Amino acid sequence: MKELSIYVHIPFCERKCNYCAFVSYCTGEKEKDDYIDELCKEIEKRKCDGVVRTIYIGGGTPSILTPQQIEKVVKAIYDTFDVYDNAEFTIEANPSSLTEELLTTWKRLRVNRLSIGVQSLKDKSLQKIGRLHTKVEALEKIKMARKCFDNVSADLIVGLENETGKELCRYASQLLDLGVKHISCYLLEVYENTKLFCDVKEKKYVPLTDDQTITAFNKLANYLQDKGLMRYEISNFAYPDYESQHNLTYWERAEYLGFGISAHSFDGKNRTANADNFEDYKAGKISKEKLNATEELEEIIMLGLRCKLGVETAKLQKLGYDIKQNSYYADYVKQGVIQEKGDRIYLNPVFYHLSNTVIANLLP
Numbered sequence: 001m002k003e004l005s006i007y008v009h010i011p012f013c014e015r016k017c018n019y020c021a022f023v024s025y026c027t028g029e030k031e032k033d034d035y036i037d038e039l040c041k042e043i044e045k046r047k048c049d050g051v052v053r054t055i056y057i058g059g060g061t062p063s064i065l066t067p068q069q070i071e072k073v074v075k076a077i078y079d080t081f082d083v084y085d086n087a088e089f090t091i092e093a094n095p096s097s098l099t100e101e102l103l104t105t106w107k108r109l110r111v112n113r114l115s116i117g118v119q120s121l122k123d124k125s126l127q128k129i130g131r132l133h134t135k136v137e138a139l140e141k142i143k144m145a146r147k148c149f150d151n152v153s154a155d156l157i158v159g160l161e162n163e164t165g166k167e168l169c170r171y172a173s174q175l176l177d178l179g180v181k182h183i184s185c186y187l188l189e190v191y192e193n194t195k196l197f198c199d200v201k202e203k204k205y206v207p208l209t210d211d212q213t214i215t216a217f218n219k220l221a222n223y224l225q226d227k228g229l230m231r232y233e234i235s236n237f238a239y240p241d242y243e244s245q246h247n248l249t250y251w252e253r254a255e256y257l258g259f260g261i262s263a264h265s266f267d268g269k270n271r272t273a274n275a276d277n278f279e280d281y282k283a284g285k286i287s288k289e290k291l292n293a294t295e296e297l298e299e300i301i302m303l304g305l306r307c308k309l310g311v312e313t314a315k316l317q318k319l320g321y322d323i324k325q326n327s328y329y330a331d332y333v334k335q336g337v338i339q340e341k342g343d344r345i346y347l348n349p350v351f352y353h354l355s356n357t358v359i360a361n362l363l364p
């Protein structure tokens with residue numbers, strides 16, 4: 001029986017953060033109810049064979065849905081699909097909307113992993129990027145979440161104004177002291193059409209330079225690894241057995257179904273994307289993306305080398321590419337940048353910060 005992963009997109013937020021380009025809107029309860037109804041219809045309509053091994057409800061901000069709204073979505077999933085008893089089930093939460101009532105409801109609904117957006121633990125920073133919570137609130141909510149859930153992850157952003165590596169390590173230390181098992185460290189991206197983009201242009205906000213960001217990131221990465229977390233993907237660190245199984249699905253190019261506005265699905269060969277606005281979504285509009293052989297090769301190399309899964313060289317060969325004949329390959333192996341184990345190759349995590357260059361050089 002084939003295995004599947006499920007992603008559900010909740011495109012709502014209490015307030016848009018200045019840096020965020022995710023598909024998410026601020027809206028009223030009626031719109032949320034209408035969306036949940038459409039979401040459940042979509043889930044039921046796309047019933048298929050297979051057993052679900054991971055579920056991920058992300059956004060946007062799933063924690064602004066009421067317990068009843070979330071319950072409806074989860075019921076639709078479990079009524080439609082076979083789900084392993086031990087399936088990893090993650091929900092994303094924002095500290096500003098996380099409540100005890102939500103936590104107990106999620107627990108009852110079989111959620112077993114939380115991913116909480118922390119970003120920073122400095123009030124001035126949080127305020128400047130448009131977050132609604134303070135440092136104290138973020139820490140309190142994590143403490144509260146940990147009482148209900150063992151597997152809690154936190155997101156940090158690296159590159160924010162005046163945030164040094166030393167400070168980031170202090171944030172990480174506070175999170176680990178509260179029992180956080182997984183930390184995602186994202187490099188700040190300044191997207192056009194965000195408030196942050198204007199603030200940067202007008203010099204109201206000065207993010208770290210690229211060099212400063214890399215220095216800060218490396219300091220944080222070393223700190224987390226010293227604390228016993230594994231860097232199992234470029235941006236993700238976890239204690240052993242706490243890697244996100246759902247993320248691994250994406251990186252190993254396994255099948256997943258994406259439900260909701262702007263959600264993507266992958267059947268092992270082709271990708272489809274749902275419309276990114278409610279009207280088109282409701283009308284069932286989807287766009288298809290068919291990868292040609294070169295694009296498929298590139299994707300396998302990029303995804304595999306960026307995480308602990310590595311790349312199966314025979315798979316590349318089947319698609320007509322002998323990576324070992326690449327002019328950079330032998331040198332990378334000699335320098336220890338690329339490691340060979342059995343029929344797989346890996347990017348040595350020590351060189352993750354050079355991944356863009358290494359991967360670009362190794363592409364066909």
Ligand SMILES: C[S@@+](CC[C@H](N)C(=O)[O-])C[C@H]1O[C@@H](n2cnc3c(N)ncnc32)[C@H](O)[C@@H]1O
Binds near residue numbers: 059094
């Ligand atoms: C869907 S949000 C997480 C849950 C919740 N919406 C929140 O923000 O608390 C996913 C994560 O993406 C990261 N992110 C979003 N926009 C980013 C950007 N422009 N640069 C770096 N990281 C970003 C943040 O760390 C954020 O927590």
Ligand code: SF4
Binds near residue numbers: 012022
């Ligand atoms: S970072 Fe999270 S809360 Fe902020 S706008 Fe993006 S999805 Fe919403």
